[in-house]
Amino acid sequence: MRYDDTRGPGKGGVRYHPNVTMDEVQSLAFWMTFKCALLNLPFGGAKGGITLNPKELSKQELERLSRGYIEAIADFIGPDIDILAPDVYTNQMIMGWMMDQYNIIQRKISPGVVTGKPQTMGGSQGRDTATGTGAYYVIQTILPKFELIPEKTTVAVQGFGKAGAVVAELLGKVGYKVVAVSDSKGGIYAEQGLDIVSIRNYKEEHQGIAAIYCQDTVCNIGEHQSITNEELLGLDVDVLIPAALENQITEENADNVRAKFIFEVANGPINSAADTILDEKGIYVFPDILVNAGGVTVSYFEWVQNRSGLYWTKTEVNQRMRDKMMSEAQEVWV
Amino acid sequence: MRYDDTRGPGKGGVRYHPNVTMDEVQSLAFWMTFKCALLNLPFGGAKGGITLNPKELSKQELERLSRGYIEAIADFIGPDIDILAPDVYTNQMIMGWMMDQYNIIQRKISPGVVTGKPQTMGGSQGRDTATGTGAYYVIQTILPKFELIPEKTTVAVQGFGKAGAVVAELLGKVGYKVVAVSDSKGGIYAEQGLDIVSIRNYKEEHQGIAAIYCQDTVCNIGEHQSITNEELLGLDVDVLIPAALENQITEENADNVRAKFIFEVANGPINSAADTILDEKGIYVFPDILVNAGGVTVSYFEWVQNRSGLYWTKTEVNQRMRDKMMSEAQEVWV
Amino acid sequence: MRYDDTRGPGKGGVRYHPNVTMDEVQSLAFWMTFKCALLNLPFGGAKGGITLNPKELSKQELERLSRGYIEAIADFIGPDIDILAPDVYTNQMIMGWMMDQYNIIQRKISPGVVTGKPQTMGGSQGRDTATGTGAYYVIQTILPKFELIPEKTTVAVQGFGKAGAVVAELLGKVGYKVVAVSDSKGGIYAEQGLDIVSIRNYKEEHQGIAAIYCQDTVCNIGEHQSITNEELLGLDVDVLIPAALENQITEENADNVRAKFIFEVANGPINSAADTILDEKGIYVFPDILVNAGGVTVSYFEWVQNRSGLYWTKTEVNQRMRDKMMSEAQEVWV
Amino acid sequence: MRYDDTRGPGKGGVRYHPNVTMDEVQSLAFWMTFKCALLNLPFGGAKGGITLNPKELSKQELERLSRGYIEAIADFIGPDIDILAPDVYTNQMIMGWMMDQYNIIQRKISPGVVTGKPQTMGGSQGRDTATGTGAYYVIQTILPKFELIPEKTTVAVQGFGKAGAVVAELLGKVGYKVVAVSDSKGGIYAEQGLDIVSIRNYKEEHQGIAAIYCQDTVCNIGEHQSITNEELLGLDVDVLIPAALENQITEENADNVRAKFIFEVANGPINSAADTILDEKGIYVFPDILVNAGGVTVSYFEWVQNRSGLYWTKTEVNQRMRDKMMSEAQEVWV
Amino acid sequence: MRYDDTRGPGKGGVRYHPNVTMDEVQSLAFWMTFKCALLNLPFGGAKGGITLNPKELSKQELERLSRGYIEAIADFIGPDIDILAPDVYTNQMIMGWMMDQYNIIQRKISPGVVTGKPQTMGGSQGRDTATGTGAYYVIQTILPKFELIPEKTTVAVQGFGKAGAVVAELLGKVGYKVVAVSDSKGGIYAEQGLDIVSIRNYKEEHQGIAAIYCQDTVCNIGEHQSITNEELLGLDVDVLIPAALENQITEENADNVRAKFIFEVANGPINSAADTILDEKGIYVFPDILVNAGGVTVSYFEWVQNRSGLYWTKTEVNQRMRDKMMSEAQEVWV
């Protein structure tokens, strides 16, 4: 489903989900069009979906399905036509199969048809941490405009997955006081700021940060207290970063929000009713379309590297992403 | 009309003009071959033309004509075959139609088939000012070899269009004394040097610099006097920059020229009889094929950006153009 | 003969030799696969060969043969499929014919199908000196890990062809004491170190360095003594660099080797029996697959430049090659 | 919308209609799959549609729409992929535009992508009369199996458009007693049989056969009486041929039908409830999928002629159609 | 040079001639367009030419020229685009090279790009005699309309090359009295009719029929007399067939013509001034565009056979040509 290709080839994820519909795919393609335009990427928006439950398939069935999908659509995808990317329930491995099947049909190595590939097949460095790192660059561009000093700025991060943990850690490194983080089971709070690296290590060992707040006597995270996700959203912090699921802040809890700045790292964490309320309260909300665009930006870089055949180091990727995100953030929020 | 493709795909403008002939197109393609070779661009020379008067066509007819032209020649153009560019009476808009029609036929986004496109379709930053900026870099490379100090060097610029105004302003910025500029209606002269930025602003407001010399009492350009184009060419300056039309210095007025250095920013401003005279007088003439090559260079950069999919900022474009122009100028005038 | 294309298009030389066999071509393709993987180049391995004696052919016959070879294999080569390069008895001129014939068939300029082309057809700067320069970068990365100080480190270089002379000269420039060099006729030795630049100049004038050691009274190389190739291999130096032919160090002379470090700049200068002996003696051998990979690296850069259309200066080529070689050497020899 | 391509490229009409829906297009493609399989044509089924009212468009808008449609779908149509044909509100002229646009994109003459083209662009002889003639061949194959003698067999034809008039005329020519025909305004009946050629001529002059039954005193059709469409369907004839619209015989009037044989020349003239009733009454119904397949058969012949480049005379077309229809009818109704 | 491709791919000969010009090629393409349309062939008109003297080239140079020509134009020829054929100074052998070179570029066997090929490469049976045989069929269609009885109809044929000899022989076989034939040196006349087969055999042995009329005492042709070409044109015969060169009947000799019917087997044997005179005299002139179209018709058949891959026997070719020529002649001369 390509929405518009005036700016360049279409770009968008393929999702495998039992409830995917034509309407959903169309609106996601529409949304991608805007996102790519905002970032000044030479892409139009696109999206694809297969209605099925990938959890019911064996790995071999998943491979056949993915290859068959490419056989069906091979005529209207390509590095200069429509580019695929992972989305809900599709991953590196699936992208690899898709690219390989496309190569079989095209009779040449054509890595640019797919982004989010394994690195050995032409994937980019730095894609794992792209969303969090990109969000960090946006925040680093915006907050100084309001003359906030990191050391005096408190931050709460909802969601400690790939994006949330990265943004928390990067903000911590430059001096921000990250006072609260959470995952789906709950979170922890420390007025003096948390040591994010320790939390991350803890989580990697214990599969989740849940253990921290239930067994704090035995962990070395330092002084802190347990907190619910709901409490986190209502903390009196300068910056609130919802980085978990969509629809976390709604008309039901928007009034409780006390942060001055919200950066949407998750997709659509604030519904439109809540948006109005926050606006009336004078809270600055920086939307997902900009804040979490680090992911699509590195996808774009992957495509660029595939075209030139020249692969960048992780440092180069981050440097270019930083330039891109900061310059777009500048342009948008003068 | 491709002249030679040993060096790479052909490159050249498409002109719409009532008097375009096969012979003219051939000799322009020949001239482009030399220009690209001199600049070390990986291009051969090419040129195309349609014999018609574009002013007699409606915009819709112009679009159909341009698209029909591409339908006719689509088999022998392409980013790796022959690349189109604007020329006399063809512009960004026409290049956009041509690229779009080529994409329809090729079934993919193929921006590199055309340069001089709108930026939203893959055009390059910095193309508007490319010729003037390029000429400036050449001048900046050459004059120091003769140990001229900007503050003690006087410059006269004939023509205050895109190229002339840019070169005048850039030279002014680094300290040269630009003592005279003109447009088709006449010019102004000030022994102590002119404030080019003011003149440019004045011109933008008043459509032309004509008003300055007729109404100088009311303008804030500073002390100056009126001057004809003919007088400008004969000024006793160090550097003369013809940046207007072709054939301005001929055997009839070559004897009057008193400048020590002439940089041809216009195409062919000195005819070959005049060339001989100037040579005998010991005047250094730096030819258009080098001096105004900033335009084709940025065209080349546009094609490079289209290939890689990575778009450069204006600063990067100018930086690379500078390197290119200076290094070629070095090589040519040791 | 493509061996594996998981990493990208196949890459490998085409050799013209009377004894080329299918088995040889297969094992060379296998070896290239490893080399490209070690260097992290986006290439699989490949190799091609024609069984004939090119010395028996006229230049015109050679051209027809080369063009006919491309006609036969045009369906399975290409910049994204299999890329050709020069090898034994094939050179720039032959690569140029091959690329030209491929362009005729493909109906577009497609320089990336071949590397090792003439520069005017898209060849890269710095290819001539690539192997030697690359070896130098590897040595410069490795030796400091063993805390060797250039001024106190003696080096012997067997082979004074393109690779050996370059590596000797570059090492000399940064202070290493290159005490011995040789060519096929013999070599020279000077305890205090040789002046490599003088030797290279001498060789260029006299077609070989042989004259130096036979007529030393008349040359200005400085104090030195004659030495055989065999003696050179047994010198008591820190670093031995075999840069001539294969199978120079075998079980027959391995015991004589007294160097502490050997860098294989030639292909396979040490046979596997000798390898074991040297290992037992505690000598560090850095293998050809890494040490002489500068050649394939610049080939890769040539292909990258062909893809982007942007050509690098010699400085840029060397800078990027250095980054590549040093980073891979780091990774391999931690 | 292709339904299945096991048998060969998809084949189906493109309709322009304000009420076209995705579901309708899918079921028509499904139905075409069966029809082509029944006729043993090397085609799968397909169908396309644009939701719009073609009557609201100017001819120029219709052309741009048709060409734009081809631009959008050009990647998945073709003589060996999916073949277009006229359907509701699309005609020869539109097929011509579509083929021309496809040729522009494909850069060659490719008439087989579309059937129902004008003859000068590769259309087939005999397409106008194909449906009627094909139906005639089916009837001529079936009735003799029941030992009906033409001269003693009465026939009623509902619908006097292209298909109905042709089948009536051909049956008349070989002796059948066509006792009744009608158009949308009503019909005429003559016990002794009608002179179909006269009626056709009359109709051509007077735009419809309506005039016959209102002004019978002045026309030379011979003795006859007026009759309504409803009465026609209930006549006591041997053979009833509904050749007008769909859903003419339903559960409401099926009981009135007295014919022994019904040949569906229209698409779906009998609904499924009526089908059951007629079956119970012992009436033989020969379905549209066979009876009116003359149209798709000549479409197929057009495609065959386009492939070979050899064009058949009208006689050859009819001869081959006859062989095809009779052999398939034989096979189906043993 | 394609003139018009509405009807199908362009079709036309390639001539090698020192005086070929752009204008000539254009008008020949125009003339081919009409000829193909008259014959109802699915072709537009085309023509190509190279300005050179083929007699100055060695066979190898001719091959390289012909292959190079295809390399230059390969993008805009093809079995469905523009089809080449022999013309002045190009022949079977050249067509074979051209087809082979096209195949090399296209990477498949594509015989339909060229007609007039050797039979082993896909050429048609019966092409040698096509023009004469075609003319015969036209004459056989036309004369009966005027109720001429072969045995009472006298015929004179100017030119005894491939076309003239064939038409004379075929007419003789069915009873016409061929009373005069000639070649460039002169001709023979026999009131009772000539034995064409004997003359043809004689000519094959003696290279020309000249010997017949100078040495008639020794030859067995039967009673006859010598005659000049000019006399032949003025004979009092029923049918005159100019089958030699162009411009044989002009305003200077048109008045002498006494035949009642003229069939132009040569190209343009009557100039336009003469046309008017003959018309005024009531002489029927049947033009070359119809009469000598047997050649292009068999070319067309060759292309059809190449498309289907099914090759016809000589009998089939002649049968189909007869049907084609007779039906077109019928249509034109009702």
Add this chain to the structure above:
Amino acid sequence: MRYDDTRGPGKGGVRYHPNVTMDEVQSLAFWMTFKCALLNLPFGGAKGGITLNPKELSKQELERLSRGYIEAIADFIGPDIDILAPDVYTNQMIMGWMMDQYNIIQRKISPGVVTGKPQTMGGSQGRDTATGTGAYYVIQTILPKFELIPEKTTVAVQGFGKAGAVVAELLGKVGYKVVAVSDSKGGIYAEQGLDIVSIRNYKEEHQGIAAIYCQDTVCNIGEHQSITNEELLGLDVDVLIPAALENQITEENADNVRAKFIFEVANGPINSAADTILDEKGIYVFPDILVNAGGVTVSYFEWVQNRSGLYWTKTEVNQRMRDKMMSEAQEVWV
């Protein structure tokens, strides 16, 4: 493995066999080149093979292998390049997979790439019986030249598989006295001639004709006696038809042969030593390359039908095969 493509695309079977070698494939391609040339088919020779034991593979593995084979060779096969066909251990089903995989890669229906397909995918009528029927036509052309009367001509057929049974039955139908047939287990003999149809029916019921000669009391074949294969070859008949395996008549038994004419329906049933002996004995041997060419001829017809899209009835196939075989047999044995 293509041997020569001067005559057209290569044509040859793909065999799956544990002992297939490169040499074998080459010589089979060579042999096919001659066969196609002899038959005047527009094909060169080709052959392919995979070294494996197909009996060890599951059906699914066989499918993956066959599709993978096409993926590997897709660049150099095609209806106009190289055409595949079944051979040892490959069949209709495998050809169907191969064609389907080729279509997936080519993105269109391209049945002509493979012959021997299932009829629903574009296979030809009459392929099953092609070899036997073709042999029959050859025999019917040759024997009358020797003035043999069917009713007085005795025939022995070794091998009662597809080819042998068909040729025996067809000869029986026109009156020849087929006095002996056999299969691998043995045969039967009847001086007065056998009823081939009865034997064929018997065989179909009882899986082999073995039962006939062991249980003749219970079967209705008529009076006959058992016979070994060796005895059959030595029968005193007019015509001997080896239609079983290769190398049946060798130097060891050639002396026993008493037939006057031998038609090789099997591939290579006579070794070259035997050939010499038979020749010396004055026995006419008609070789397999002609006699069993009915198979490749119908393959060719399948390809022709795929190209034109027009499918022939079984009658048409046999009629055209007859014309082809008879005309080639005529040409060869004047």
